[in-house]
Amino acid sequence: MAETDPARAYLPSFSARSAALYLAIPTFLGAIGIAGYGSTLDGIARLLPTATIDVGFSFVRMCAAYAASLGFALAYGYYAATHRTGERVMIPILDILQSVPILGFFPVAIYFFVGLTPAVSWLGPNIASVFLIFTSMSWNMVFGVYESVKNLPSELKEAADTFGLRGGLRFRRVLFPATVNRLVYNSVLSWTGGWFFLVEAEIFTTNTSPLRGIGSFLSLSASAHNADAFLAGILVLIVVIALLDFAVWRPLGRLAERFRYDTSPSGEGAVPEPTRDHAGRFHRAAAYVTRGVRTSVSWISTPLVQLASITVRPVRRPSEFQRSVFYYLALGAILVVVWLMMIAITVAVFRVYTGPISGSVRHQILLLPLAMGASALRITAAYAFCLAIALPLAIFLARRPRASRVGLPIVEVVASFPATALFPVIIFELIPYMGAEGASVLMLLTGMMWYLFFNLLAGVRSLAPDLEEAARSFGLKGRQFFRRVLLPGIFPALVTGSITAFGGGWNTMIVAEYLHVGTSRSLSVLGIGQQIDIGYAEVGGTPLMVAALFTLVASVIVINEVIWKPLYRRAADRFRYD
Amino acid sequence: MTLIGIQHVDKSFPSRHGTITIMQDISFDVKDADFLAIVGPSGCGKSTLLRLIQGLDRPTAGRVEFRGKPVDRVCAQMAMVFQSFALYPWLTVAQNVAFGLEALDWPADRIATQVERYVSVTGLDGFQEAYPRELSGGMRQRVGLARALAVEPAVLLMDEPFSALDALTAESLREEILQLWTDPQLPPEAVVLVTHNIEEAIQLADRVIVMSRRPSHVLAEVAIDLPRPRDRKSPAFYELTDRVYSLITEGGTPMSAPPEGKPAA
Numbered sequence: 022m023a024e025t026d027p028a029r030a031y032l033p034s035f036s037a038r039s040a041a042l043y044l045a046i047p048t049f050l051g052a053i054g055i056a057g058y059g060s061t062l063d064g065i066a067r068l069l070p071t072a073t074i075d076v077g078f079s080f081v082r083m084c085a086a087y088a089a090s091l092g093f094a095l096a097y098g099y100y101a102a103t104h105r106t107g108e109r110v111m112i113p114i115l116d117i118l119q120s121v122p123i124l125g126f127f128p129v130a131i132y133f134f135v136g137l138t139p140a141v142s143w144l145g146p147n148i149a150s151v152f153l154i155f156t157s158m159s160w161n162m163v164f165g166v167y168e169s170v171k172n173l174p175s176e177l178k179e180a181a182d183t184f185g186l187r188g189g190l191r192f193r194r195v196l197f198p199a200t201v202n203r204l205v206y207n208s209v210l211s212w213t214g215g216w217f218f219l220v221e222a223e224i225f226t227t228n229t230s231p232l233r234g235i236g237s238f239l240s241l242s243a244s245a246h247n248a249d250a251f252l253a254g255i256l257v258l259i260v261v262i263a264l265l266d267f268a269v270w271r272p273l274g275r276l277a278e279r280f281r282y283d284t285s286p287s288g289e290g291a292v293p294e295p296t297r298d299h300a301g302r303f304h305r306a307a308a309y310v311t312r313g314v315r316t317s318v319s320w321i322s323t324p325l326v327q328l329a330s331i332t333v334r335p336v337r338r339p340s341e342f343q344r345s346v347f348y349y350l351a352l353g354a355i356l357v358v359v360w361l362m363m364i365a366i367t368v369a370v371f372r373v374y375t376g377p378i379s380g381s382v383r384h385q386i387l388l389l390p391l392a393m394g395a396s397a398l399r400i401t402a403a404y405a406f407c408l409a410i411a412l413p414l415a416i417f418l419a420r421r422p423r424a425s426r427v428g429l430p431i432v433e434v435v436a437s438f439p440a441t442a443l444f445p446v447i448i449f450e451l452i453p454y455m456g457a458e459g460a461s462v463l464m465l466l467t468g469m470m471w472y473l474f475f476n477l478l479a480g481v482r483s484l485a486p487d488l489e490e491a492a493r494s495f496g497l498k499g500r501q502f503f504r505r506v507l508l509p510g511i512f513p514a515l516v517t518g519s520i521t522a523f524g525g526g527w528n529t530m531i532v533a534e535y536l537h538v539g540t541s542r543s544l545s546v547l548g549i550g551q552q553i554d555i556g557y558a559e560v561g562g563t564p565l566m567v568a569a570l571f572t573l574v575a576s577v578i579v580i581n582e583v584i585w586k587p588l589y590r591r592a593a594d595r596f597r598y599d
Numbered sequence: 600m601t602l603i604g605i606q607h608v609d610k611s612f613p614s615r616h617g618t619i620t621i622m623q624d625i626s627f628d629v630k631d632a633d634f635l636a637i638v639g640p641s642g643c644g645k646s647t648l649l650r651l652i653q654g655l656d657r658p659t660a661g662r663v664e665f666r667g668k669p670v671d672r673v674c675a676q677m678a679m680v681f682q683s684f685a686l687y688p689w690l691t692v693a694q695n696v697a698f699g700l701e702a703l704d705w706p707a708d709r710i711a712t713q714v715e716r717y718v719s720v721t722g723l724d725g726f727q728e729a730y731p732r733e734l735s736g737g738m739r740q741r742v743g744l745a746r747a748l749a750v751e752p753a754v755l756l757m758d759e760p761f762s763a764l765d766a767l768t769a770e771s772l773r774e775e776i777l778q779l780w781t782d783p784q785l786p787p788e789a790v791v792l793v794t795h796n797i798e799e800a801i802q803l804a805d806r807v808i809v810m811s812r813r814p815s816h817v818l819a820e821v822a823i824d825l826p827r828p829r830d831r832k833s834p835a836f837y838e839l840t841d842r843v844y845s846l847i848t849e850g851g852t853p854m855s856a857p858p859e860g861k862p863a864a
Contacts, residue, residue, distance in 0.1 A: 176685035182655055183679045184699030184750065194698065198689040279730070280689045 034271040042434040043263040047256045054248040064249035065256070072238060072253040076261055079223065079234035082147065083215055086154035090211060093159050094204075098166025099196065112167070119160035120581045122527035125550075125573050127153050127222055128557035128566055131230060146230045150222045157218050157528075158211035165203035173199045201280040205273045212270075214525075216262070216439040217468070221532050224444060228537055229558060235442065243445030244543070255442060262437055357390050363575060379561055386568045389552060393572050396534070396548035399458070400526045403465035404473075407522060411474040416507070419481035432474070440467035441532065448536055448543050461533050461546050468529030472521040480514020481507070513592040520585045527577055549573045601667075602754055602789050603629035603652060608661035610647055620814040621647055625661070627808055627817060629754065633789045634780060636800035639810030640847055645793040646682075646758050648810075652791065653677045653756055665754075675703075678747035678787075682759040684739040686731040692742050693718065693727040699750040713749050720785065721745040722775070737768035741775075748779070748786060755787040759794055773803060777827060797843050801836060802829050809846045818846050 054060040101111040130153055135145030173195070181195045223236020231237055235258050242250035418425040418432070444464055452460050484507070492506045530550030536543050537558060545551055549569055556566025605627055611620040621644035629635050637645050650656045651663055654670040654677075663670045665677070678699065686695050693714050700710045718727055721741040731739055740760060747755055761769035779785050780803075794800050800807045801823055809818040821843055825835055 174683070174685075176681045176683050177687065179650070179655060179679070180681060180685040180687075180698070182673055183653060183677075184702050184746075185673060185675050186698070186702045190701055194687065194690070194701070198687070201689075 033268040034275065035267050036271070039266070039430060039434060040263060042431055043259055043266075046435070046438060047252065047259055050255055051252050054252045058246070058248035060248035060252055065253045068250045068253035069257060072235070072250070072257040075233060075238040075254070076235045076257045078232075079219055079236065080261060082151050082154065082219060082234065083212065086151050086158055086215060086219075087208070087211065089151075089155045090159035090162055091204075091208075093155075094162035094166050095200075097159075098163045098200070099170060101163075102167045102170035115160060115163060117578065118156075119164075120524060120577060121574050122524070122530070122577055123153055123156050124218055124221060124528040124531045125553060125570050127225060127531060128553055129570060131226065132557070132563070132566075135230065142230075143233075146226055146232050150219065150226075150232055153222060154215050154219050158215050162204065162207045162211055165207035166200045169200040169203045170196055198280050202277045205270075205277040208273075209270050212265070213437055213439075213471075217441050218528065220439045220441040221444070221529065224441060224536070225532055225554075239442055240445045243449045246449070251446070258442060259438065266437065361387070361390065363571065382562060382565050385552065385555070385565050389549070389569055389572045392547055392552045392569070393549045393576055395546075396530060396550060396573075397576075399462055399534075399546075399548060400465055400469075400523065400530070403462045403469055403526060404519070404522060406462070406466050407469050407473050411470060411477055411518075415474055415477035416481055419478055436471040436475070440464075441529075443467075444532060444536075452544070457544055457546050460544065461548075464533040465526050465529055468533070469522040469526045472525050473518040476514045476518030476521065477511060480511035480518070483514070484510045513589075516585070516589050516592045520581075520589065523580075523585075527573070530573075549576075600631045601628045602631060602633075602665065603791075604662070604664040604667075605648075605652070606662045606664070608648075608651060608658040608663060610644060610651060610656075611659050622810070622813070622815045624816055625810075627820060629789050629791060631788050634792070634803060634805045635790065635808065636792045636794060636804035636806070637808045637810065638794060638797055638800045638843060638847070639815060640812050641795065642813050643810045643815040644813065645795075645810060649679070649756050649758050649791065649793050652754075653679060675750075676753040677756055678750050678752035678754075679756040679758060680740070680743045680747050680760045683763055684731070684736075684743045686739055686742055688731050691728050691730055692723060692734070695731070695742050696723075696745045696749050698746055703750065714745075717745040717749045720748070720779065735768070736764045737772060740764060740772060744776075751786040753786070753788045755790045757790065757792045760792070761799065762795065769799075773799065777803060781827070797840055797847075798831060801839050801843065802831065807843060809843055811847075821846075 051060075051065070055062075097111065097115075101108045127149065130149040131146050134149040134152075135142075138144040138148070177195065177199075181191055186195060219234070220236040220239070223232045223234040224240045225236075226232045227237040227240040235254055239251060239254045242248075242254060414432075418428050447460050447464055451463075455463065488506065488510065492502055497505065530548060531554060532550075534548040534550035535545050535554035537545075537554070545555075549572060552569035553566055553573070556562035556564070556569055559565075605625055608622065608625040609620065610622050611618045613619075621642075625648065627635075637648060639645050647656065651658050652670070654663070654673045657671075665674050687698070690698070696714045696717060697710050700713060705713070714727075718724060721744050723738065723741055723745060726734065726738065731742065734742070740763075743760070761772055764772065780790065792800065792803060805823055807821045807823060809821060810816070811818045821839065823829075823839060825833075825839075829836060
C-alpha cells in the first residue's frame, strides 16, 4: 500500500504578482528616500551586507522562538484537549495570560535575564526577547491545537475508538493530522505578529542594552538620518519575509489542504475558512467563571454592555442612556480608587525589598492612574480610526469579488510587513508634521488595524447568503440593510476583532509612547507605556517600572473581564445562527 | 448461540435541566445469523443503544454482554458503519480501509492483501488511492463498509448508514449489503442495523426491534419471516410496515386487523 509522501509534493511556490507587491513597498519608500533625503542606489547597495547580517540575527531569534512555540503548543494543546481535569485549569490560565500585554513585560524580562547572566552581557536581552516572542507566538498556536482536537467531528473520534486506535497510532492517524491545517494557519499568524513584536523589542533596546538586529539597525539609521541605511534595512527585511512566504508558507498551505475536513456528509460542502477563532476560547473560558464571580461582575458590566450595544440597537428611552452613563462614571471612580490601593500595596512591598523610594518616583507612581487613563484614551482614539478605515474596507472588499481579487493580495502583503519597522521613521521624521500625540496614535493604529480588519472581513464573508437574499426579496436597501442585516450579522466578528485589536494596541504601547535613542529623547507622551519605559531607563526607577506594569496588566484584565467578555457572550448569544 | 445480550439496560444523561432518561429497561438478544433492525422515533436513543452495544458508552443500569462476558470496554469483535461515513479526509481509500487493521498490529503485507480483498468486495476497485473528498456519498459509505468488514467482526453495527444518501444510491447499497450478507464466506455473523426507515428495516432484517418515544422501551419485536429478496409491493410487506408504523405512532394498537398466524413477539 503506497504511502503518499507529502515531502514529494512540496514545491516552493512563487507568485509574480505577490513578488511585485512585496517590492512595491521598498520601491515606494526608496522613491521618497531618493527624492527627499538624498539617498542613492549606490549608497543603499553598499549597506546591504550589514543590513543582511542584522536581519539574520533577528531571523535566528524568530526561529528559536517559533521552535519553542511549536513544541509547547503541541504538548500543551494535546494534553488540555485530552485530559478533562487538566483542561479545566490549563485553558483559563492561558486565556488570561494571552490577554496580558506581553510586551509590557519586556523591560522587566530584560532586567530579570540580565540579572541572571551578568557575565555575558548579550545573553540576557537575547533570552528576554526570544522568550517574549515565544509567548506572543505560542498562545494562538496552543489554542489552534486545542480547538482542532476538540472540534474533531465526534464520528471521527468514534471511528478511532471503534477500531481500537490508541496511543502513537491514534496520534499519527487521527490527532496530529487534525491539527495540521490550523497549525499552518496559526504559524503564519504567529510569524506575522512575531516580526512586529521582535522589531518593536529591538527598537526598544537600541539605546539601553543593544540587541543586534533589524530593529536596532533601523532605529539607529533613522536617528542618524541615514536614508541609505534605512532603505537597505527595509529592503532586506522585505526580501526575507517574501522568501519565507514563497518558500515556506504557501507550499505548506497547499500541503495542509489535504488535512482539511468538512462536516457535511455528502457532496462538497464549503469548508469554513479558519478565522482567527478567539471566539471559541472566550466562550469556553467564560463558562469556567464561577457563578458568584459572574453575577457580581455582571452587576458592573451590564450597563457598560448596554452602552456598547447601543451601536446595534437604538436607545429607546433617554433614561436608559443616562443610567448607563451614570454607572459608567461611578465605575470609573471605583476603578481609580482600586488602582490607588493596588499601587499603594505595590509600593509598600517594594519598600520591603529595595529600601526607600525616592520622592520623585513615588510622585510618579501616584500619577499612574492618570497615565493609564491617558493611554486608554489614546488607544480608543486609535481604535476609532481603525474602525473608520477597516469597516468600510472590509465590507467593500468582501462584497465585491472583482475588487477583492486585486485589493486583497495588496492588503495581505502590507499586513505581513511589520509596521514597527517604520516606527523610527514616524518618530524621527513625522513628529514635526503630526505632533507627538499624532505620531503615537498612528503607531498604535498600525498595531491594531489588521486584527480588526481581518476579523471584520471574515465576518462579512460569513454572512449567510440566504439571509441576504431574504433581505433583498423584502426590498431592504442601503441604510436599512446596513443597520438591520449587515451590522448585526458581523457583530460577533466586530467584537472579536476589537478584542484582539485592543490586545495588539496594548502591546504596541511600549514603543508608541516613549523612545529614547542616542542622546536625544525623541518621543514621550503621558501614558502607561511611557511610565514603564521611564522606570526602566532611569536609575532607581525600578519600582516605577513594576508599579506601571502592574497597573497596565491589572487594567487590561479588568477591562477584558468587565467589558469584552460579557460583550462577547452577549454577541454569541444573540447573534448566533444556530 | 447468543452473541449479544442486552439486559434491562437504562441510559440517562445529566443535563442543565436535570437528568434526561433516554431509555429504560431495554432487553433483547442478538443471536448467530441474526440480521436485527432497531427502529423508533427520533431521539429514542437508537444510536446511543448501538454505542452501548459496542462499548463506546456505558449503560446507567443493566448489562450488555458479548458471548457471555460483560462489555466493559470497546469490543474489538464488533465494527461500526457510521451515518456520516466518518472517513479520514487525509487518508486515501486504501488507508481508510486499513485503519482498523493497523490498530490490530497486523503486518504490512497481510494488511495489504486484506485491504485489496475488501476493496474488491465492496466495489471500490480502482479507487484505492483516491481521497474521500473525491468520492460520491455512496462510494464513501462503501469505504466505511469495507473498513468495518476488513477487521472481520463477529457483529456488524450500522448506524443509519443510508440516511445521508439519496434514495437511488441508498437502494443500490441496500442490495449490496444483502448480497454480502448472504455470502457465507464473508463476515459478519450478525448485523445490528439502526434506522428510522421502516421499509428499509423490513426489507433487510430478520427481526425488528421497535422502540417507543423517549424515555424509550421496547414496544415489540416483530419477526420478519418473508423469504429474501423481499417484494416491497407484496401484501405481507405492506402489512408488516403498517404494523410497525402503528406501533411507533400509537405506541401499541395496530391500525389494521392483525393477520392470522403472525402475532407480534
